[in-house]
Amino acid sequence: MSNGVEEVQRWPLHPQPQTGEALTSWLRRIGNLYGISNIVQLVSELHPDGAGSDLDRDIPDAAARMLAARSTVALDRLRQMSLSGWVPWLLDSTDPAECDFDTYVHQLSVLIPPHLARDDRSRRAPTEPGWLPWVTDTPNTRVCPVCIGAGNADTVISVKLIWQLSLVTSCPEHRCRLEPCHVVPGQIVFWDRSVCALGEDLRPTPVHSTVTALDRRTTAALAEGSVLLPRARVHAGLWFRMLRTLIDEICIPLGKAGTYARDLRLIWECAGDRPPRALTRPFEYLNRADQSRILAGAAAAITLIEEGTITAAGTHGALLSPYPADAVFAGTPFPRSAPAPTSHADTASSAWERLPALIDTVVAAARENIDTARSLHAFILLGAHTDQQIRKIDDTFNELGIDVGNPDR
Ligand SMILES: [Zn+2]
Structure with missing residues (x-):
């Protein structure tokens, strides 16, 4: 054994995975x-x-x-x-029995205060077991026609994992729609002309800039583990849950939304018609076309919040809201003779930016050293007040591969 990987004969030929490849x-x-x-x-x-x-x-x-x-x-x-x-950033588990819909979708609130339209939530909850966030079973693969090299014989034909989830509808790099098709990786793509918008010239279909902006953040969350929002850099786990919560909120019927019906109406005026099925079905169980329209609605909502046109009244809505114009001190210019700063100032903003990397470093150190693991365990237990919270912390340590041994020793 070395580095936890068994010594076996390597394949003589093994192409490297493409970025994000499934x-x-x-x-x-x-x-x-x-x-x-x-x-x-x-x-x-x-x-x-x-x-x-x-x-x-x-x-x-x-x-x-x-x-x-x-x-x-x-x-x-x-x-x-x-x-x-x-797991656990994008979803709590790949076992549906361990992935609770209400916990994932409703533990946060973004646009709408958490007490509003509470009775309406159950209409969009799955009625049968098997639900997983962002997972949709469809016969077609979806790909970016430019990434997959439509018409370019030199490109490696491969499929990204994120394209198969319901998280994105576009390729942020090429600003075009993902298209349904059948793919034989490494060999050929069969475009499904019955649902595919590509013409004979395989010209990609452009998408609205708000959708590209949303998909760029989601793609960054998967690639980098965090997302930069107007007020802070947030962990990918928080971003995925905020987005899923917002999706549910923009599917609340206008008659149940109280004074927030005005905001919902404005969002759907910007994004287009709201698919009626979205009011009574979980987002993951909609077809791809309806999912695209709902994600366009979420993208419009985020843009309207960030512009200050509407106010996000949920508990986590402030993360998307712009700073008040008079809240930021413009600062005093450096005198001409002063040397330029060589590193980040120790501001709250830069501290937030460093936080995901610091957490990764601490977790990696705790995996290697049991004393570090026990110190981290003891520190986090300070915030636990019930047996259930302590068990949850122990489970998380197990999932992260951190061994604290017998804490009574
Ligand atoms: Zn692309």
């Missing part, structure tokens, strides 16, 4: 090289735990270690090619 896309490209068309068969030959899994949703740990050993891809990067690698 695990099955990468494995299918490897399978092409060895003439193995069945991706489950490929992984099950590596480790029996991999057989039968939805590998883009959950990669068994033993199978992930074997794949890391067979290739030169780091274990952490490999895990993040599957949805399970984003």
Whole structure:
């Protein structure tokens, strides 16, 4: 063993994953090289735990270690090619039994005060088990036609994990709509002309700048672990939950929204018609077209809040609100002879920006050193007041791979 990865013979050929590529896309490209068309068969030959899994949703740990050993891809990067690698930031668990709709969608509030339209929430809650945030089962893959190299023979044909979720509707880099298709990774794309907006010339469909701005933040959250909002840089976990909460709030019927009906009306005047099904179904169970319209509504709402046109009255709405014009001291200019500062001033803003990296550093140190792990554990327990809160902290430490040993020793 070395670095937790078993020493096994490496594949002689193993293409590197593309940025953000889904695990099955990468494995299918490897399978092409060895003439193995069945991706489950490929992984099950590596480790029996991999057989039968939805590998883009959950990669068994033993199978992930074997794949890391067979290739030169780091274990952490490999895990993040599957949805399970984003627990608990993007979702609480990939097991629907451990992913509570009400906790995910309603523990925050953004646009609407939390007490308003409380009775209406159940109309958009899933009625059967199986719900996971941002996960939609559809037969089609969605891709950016430019990223996937439509019409360009030199581009590696691969599928990003984020394209398959309901988180985004566009490619922020190329500012165009994601298009439905069938993809054979590494080989060919079949465009579904019945639902695809691409013409014969494969010209991408541009999207509104508000949608691109929203998708850029969400993409950054997945890539960098945090998002810069008007008042602070926030952790990706908070951003995904704020966005899902806002989506539910803009689907409240006008008659239930009280004085906030005016804001909802303005949002939908900017974004277009609100799909009627969105009032009574979970966002994840809508079709792709309706999801796109709802995300356009969320993008319009965020823009209107940030412009100060409407006021976000939820508990976390202030994070999206602009600073009052008279709240920021303009500062005193440096005298001409003063040397320029060489590092960040220690302001609250820069401290917020450093916070995600600091947390990652502390977690990494705690994984390596049990004394550090116990110090961190004891510090966080200061904020726990019930057995349930203590158990939640212990579970989180387990999920993060931090061993505190026997705390009574
Ligand atoms: Zn693109």
